[in-house]
Amino acid sequence: MNNQSEQAEIVRRSLKRRYRKERRFRSYGILAIALALGALIILFADIIGKGHTGFLKTTITLDVEMDSERMYLEDPTNPDEVRMADFVEPLIVSLAKILPDATEDDRDALRGLVNAYSANQLRNELTANPDWMGTTQTITFLANSNVDVYVKHKGDDAYSIKLSEQQQAWVDELQERGVIETRFNDVFFTSGDSRDPARAGVLGAIVGSLLTMFVTLVLSFPIGVAGAIYLEEFAPKNRFTDFIEVNINNLAAVPSIIFGLLGLAVFINLFGMPRSVPFVGGLVLTLMTLPTIIISSRAAIQSVPPSIREAAEGIGASKMQVVLHHVLPLAMPGMLTGSIIGMAQALGETAPLLLIGMVAFIVEVPEGFFDAATVLPVQVFLWAGSPESGFIERASAAIMVLLTFLMSMNALAIWLRKRLERRW
Amino acid sequence: MIKLNKTLATLALAGSVAAISSPAMARDTINIVGSSTVYPFATVVAERFGTTSDFPTPKLESTGSGGGLKIFCQGIGTNHPDITNASRRIKSSELELCQSNGVEDITEFRIGSDGIVIASSKDAEPMDLTLEQLFLALGEKVPVDGEWVANPHKNWSDVDSSLPNKPIRVMGPPPTSGTRDSFNELALAGGCDRLPEAADLSEDQHSATCESIREDGAFIEAGENDNLIVQKLMGDASMYGVFGYSFLEENSDRLQAAKLDGVAPEPQLIAEDKYPVARSMFFYVKKAHIGVVPGIKEYAAEFVSPAAMGPNGYLKDVGLIVPTRDGLMALQKKLDKMPNLTMSELK
Numbered sequence: 001m002n003n004q005s006e007q008a009e010i011v012r013r014s015l016k017r018r019y020r021k022e023r024r025f026r027s028y029g030i031l032a033i034a035l036a037l038g039a040l041i042i043l044f045a046d047i048i049g050k051g052h053t054g055f056l057k058t059t060i061t062l063d064v065e066m067d068s069e070r071m072y073l074e075d076p077t078n079p080d081e082v083r084m085a086d087f088v089e090p091l092i093v094s095l096a097k098i099l100p101d102a103t104e105d106d107r108d109a110l111r112g113l114v115n116a117y118s119a120n121q122l123r124n125e126l127t128a129n130p131d132w133m134g135t136t137q138t139i140t141f142l143a144n145s146n147v148d149v150y151v152k153h154k155g156d157d158a159y160s161i162k163l164s165e166q167q168q169a170w171v172d173e174l175q176e177r178g179v180i181e182t183r184f185n186d187v188f189f190t191s192g193d194s195r196d197p198a199r200a201g202v203l204g205a206i207v208g209s210l211l212t213m214f215v216t217l218v219l220s221f222p223i224g225v226a227g228a229i230y231l232e233e234f235a236p237k238n239r240f241t242d243f244i245e246v247n248i249n250n251l252a253a254v255p256s257i258i259f260g261l262l263g264l265a266v267f268i269n270l271f272g273m274p275r276s277v278p279f280v281g282g283l284v285l286t287l288m289t290l291p292t293i294i295i296s297s298r299a300a301i302q303s304v305p306p307s308i309r310e311a312a313e314g315i316g317a318s319k320m321q322v323v324l325h326h327v328l329p330l331a332m333p334g335m336l337t338g339s340i341i342g343m344a345q346a347l348g349e350t351a352p353l354l355l356i357g358m359v360a361f362i363v364e365v366p367e368g369f370f371d372a373a374t375v376l377p378v379q380v381f382l383w384a385g386s387p388e389s390g391f392i393e394r395a396s397a398a399i400m401v402l403l404t405f406l407m408s409m410n411a412l413a414i415w416l417r418k419r420l421e422r423r424w
Numbered sequence: 425m426i427k428l429n430k431t432l433a434t435l436a437l438a439g440s441v442a443a444i445s446s447p448a449m450a451r452d453t454i455n456i457v458g459s460s461t462v463y464p465f466a467t468v469v470a471e472r473f474g475t476t477s478d479f480p481t482p483k484l485e486s487t488g489s490g491g492g493l494k495i496f497c498q499g500i501g502t503n504h505p506d507i508t509n510a511s512r513r514i515k516s517s518e519l520e521l522c523q524s525n526g527v528e529d530i531t532e533f534r535i536g537s538d539g540i541v542i543a544s545s546k547d548a549e550p551m552d553l554t555l556e557q558l559f560l561a562l563g564e565k566v567p568v569d570g571e572w573v574a575n576p577h578k579n580w581s582d583v584d585s586s587l588p589n590k591p592i593r594v595m596g597p598p599p600t601s602g603t604r605d606s607f608n609e610l611a612l613a614g615g616c617d618r619l620p621e622a623a624d625l626s627e628d629q630h631s632a633t634c635e636s637i638r639e640d641g642a643f644i645e646a647g648e649n650d651n652l653i654v655q656k657l658m659g660d661a662s663m664y665g666v667f668g669y670s671f672l673e674e675n676s677d678r679l680q681a682a683k684l685d686g687v688a689p690e691p692q693l694i695a696e697d698k699y700p701v702a703r704s705m706f707f708y709v710k711k712a713h714i715g716v717v718p719g720i721k722e723y724a725a726e727f728v729s730p731a732a733m734g735p736n737g738y739l740k741d742v743g744l745i746v747p748t749r750d751g752l753m754a755l756q757k758k759l760d761k762m763p764n765l766t767m768s769e770l771k
Contacts, residue, residue, distance in 0.1 A: 274451075275485070357457075357485050387464060
């Protein structure tokens with residue numbers, strides 16, 4: 001009796017310490033999660049804070065007088081005349097007209113407000129509408145990227161303002177009068193790369209990423225699933241299959257740049273495939289994602305209860321029928337999830353693409369698997385290294401586009417798992 | 425099941441056939457590889473060329489000068505690039521590689537210069553360094569009383585009492601960068617050679633000693649992202665950064681550059697080779713591809729046109745130090761004749 005109450009006393013005394021220990025242990029976990037979440041929030045705040053202005057463009061709307069004398073152009077349907085014509089002058093004239101203190105002698109300063117390619121835009125619009133000649137048209141142009149940076153980031157230390165004080169005063173005035181406006185940046189989603197931040201877009205990179213991912217998916221999913229089924233269901237368990245298994249696990253941990261080297265040596269140098277094309281990019285990323293898909297597919301097959309197989313075999317199904325009719329459908333959600341995660345990983349990959357030439361300046365949007373292309377993360381890398389400060393926000397905006405893709409792929413994986421998964 | 429098997433097998437076969445028989449197709453886009461230093465200029469030219477001519481915009485890869493020349497020299501045919509950019513001249517060993525692979529006829533274009541600057545925030549006091557002082561501040565081993573020892577200098581004033589009494593902290597590019605190569609070769613080795621102690625070094629020791637940067641934290645490798653260096657400099661007035669002139673030009677309202685040997689990195693002075701740490705930039709054209717891939721000659725013409733490289737050219741706006749008038753005239757002549765680069769020119 002005495003002994004028992006003594007024991008109870010010991011337990012009671014230690015109880016407090018044990019509770020404390022547990023609380024401490026739990027708080028470590030909370031701390032770890034808080035740290036991870038905090039880092040994530042800082043990352044997102046930084047990217048969104050920097051990048052949201054990348055989705056805005058600055059435009060300048062001008063009444064352009066198509067004066068044949070000033071433009072040295074009589075007939076806009078004659079390509080020779082168009083080539084020699086001056087499309088900058090009408091822009092300068094119309095700017096000088098609306099800025100009372102500017103004269104046509106401030107040519108360089110005025111030209112610094114419109115985009116360097118506005119003259120091209122004017123040429124294209126005029127050749128498309130030859131009857132504009134001699135009339136005055138209201139046309140909206142992209143502003144110069146220096147104006148774009150100034151309008152969005154006045155007084156921000158991270159950006160370098162390159163307009164003179166006179167130009168700044170003009171921009172302020174034009175903005176007040178509604179000539180210079182910021183609006184949604186459709187250019188960002190409808191054009192390829194450019195060295196002019198105002199004209200740069202991610203469409204080329206998005207299409208490049210989609211083409212590359214398509215090749216990767218079409219190759220890696222069937223090969224990976226077939227490999228997993230063979231290893232799980234048909235392969236004899238011996239030293240050789242053990243050896244293969246160890247190697248697949250090792251491959252999953254090989255740094256991705258190695259796959260790039262392999263791609264360079266085999267696909268480009270040996271097979272003579274062209275550089276910088278989504279097809280080769282897809283092949284290299286296939287090699288990279290295969291181990292991930294095989295491992296997750298095997299895990300999915302293993303999680304199918306043996307009773308299912310036994311039941312099927314019990315009623316006389318062949319091995320192949322067991323696999324195709326019972327095991328595969330039940331393992332499919334897990335396989336799909338693994339593949340989507342593998343694809344998401346491949347979508348964010350740059351290092352192996354560096355070696356096969358997909359880190360490149362490509363203006364035209366690719367149209368097929370053998371057109372030169374780049375991918376989203378590479379576009380981010382290229383813009384982050386560009387000296388023009390307009391690219392700071394464009395790089396962050398491109399990161400947001402990339403993250404949107406990644407998150408939707410992960411969401412798809414979760415949705416598939418939730419929807420299709422069976423609990424035993 | 426047999427049917428499914430057959431379909432699968434056919435698919436796999438078709439896939440592998442497509443994979444192997446795809447290449448060696450004609451190409452109508454110019455392929456350019458090469459230096460990351462020339463990349464910002466070449467891309468502007470390429471884009472301009474694409475919008476104003478009837479040819480498609482060339483594709484440009486940034487592979488580094490050495491990497492670019494290696495790919496360029498691999499052979500003739502549409503699977504190999506047509507033009508490579510370099511922030512240094514082609515080496516005779518690289519020309520040999522080219523020739524052994526059948527790339528015999530190459531034309532060289534020297535397209536202006538780039539200066540490597542040592543810059544700081546405008547808030548810092550201006551600095552005027554000689555190359556010796558720069559080497560004594562950044563070299564891994566420096567001579568003290570006739571002995572080569574690990575660099576003992578902590579502050580700039582330890583190197584020379586005329587320099588500010590501030591810790592030596594310099595951010596610069598990593599060893600993989602061409603800028604770093606040129607900085608080591610021109611600035612550090614240039615300063616090292618002026619020291620009397622350098623004369624006693626054997627040839628092997630010379631490059632090992634004179635072109636090594638200290639690794640004790642005074643020199644901070646910042647990766648290839650020069651924008652990051654600029655941002656760090658803005659936050660810390662005692663920090664200096666090493667990068668190409670174009671980044672100074674882009675940020676001229678916030679950064680100032682140190683004078684080297686009393687010369688400031690002004691465009692004119694860099695173009696005339698008066699600024700001590702200036703290098704030339706080049707591009708090389710594979711003549712065998714002219715006429716096979718359309719637009720190569722026209723691209724070269726666009727690059728060396730007065731509209732691009734003249735005194736008011738658009739390349740000047742992005743920070744290229746344009747050649748002198750005579751230099752531009754010589755380039756125009758070169759474009760007409762397209763002379764072959766010969767081994768004897770490189771020696």
